[in-house]
Amino acid sequence: MYAVIFRAVIAELDDRYTETAQRMRELAMTRYGCREFTSVTGNGTEISISWWDNEEQIRQWKQDPAHRQAQELGRRKWYRDYSVQIVKVIKAYKSQP
Secondary structure, eight states: OEEEEEEEEESOOOHHHHHHHHHHHHHHHHHSOOOEEEEEEETTEEEEEEEESOHHHHHHHHHOHHHHHHHHHIIIIIEEEEEEEEEEOSOOOOOOO
16 A cells, blocks of 8 residues: 655645645545545645555556646645645554444
């Protein structure tokens, strides 16, 4: 399993951002096999973590035309700065009730 960690310093978020972000999450999960996609914002930053089975899914997601357009809007308008990390999960476990 892999995780993509996206961190950004927010410049300006608008209604188009909200709509685009929701559409991109749905696209990642329905077309490219993303297992989970979680985002939080606060203190002028955004952190999103998405979970994937393999690197090929991530590569295909990155190249999706709608996603590429959203990336360009992010660079131009919504984010002052951002970083992306792709990590391989070595071990994962949950608490037991």
